[in-house]
Amino acid sequence: MYLCICNALTDRKLKEVITQGNNANAAEVYEACGCRAKCGECVKLIKTMMQELTPGGTPQPG
Numbered sequence: 001m002y003l004c005i006c007n008a009l010t011d012r013k014l015k016e017v018i019t020q021g022n023n024a025n026a027a028e029v030y031e032a033c034g035c036r037a038k039c040g041e042c043v044k045l046i047k048t049m050m051q052e053l054t055p056g057g058t059p060q061p062g
Contacts, residue, residue, distance in 0.1 A: 003045055006038035014046060018053045026050070 001011050007030070017023065017032045026046045030036045037043055 004042040006042075007033065007035040009033055009035070009042070014049060015053060018046075018050055023050070 003009055003011050003014060013033065014029065017029055021028070021032045023029045023032060026037065026043045029046050029050070
């Protein structure tokens with residue numbers, strides 16, 4: 001399912017990037033996907049995914 005329409009990022013892609021990378025914040029997740037936030041609607045969702053999928057579960061602001 002597409003979670004970021006602006007960048008055509010799917011839930012599968014975001015989960016892959018979050019679980020495999022050392023992303024401290026949402027901006028680093030976008031960078032790992034080769035893009036950046038555009039409208040910003042999905043930033044909160046990405047932060048929530050980071051909390052759920054990463055050890056420690058505390059993403060930094062951004």
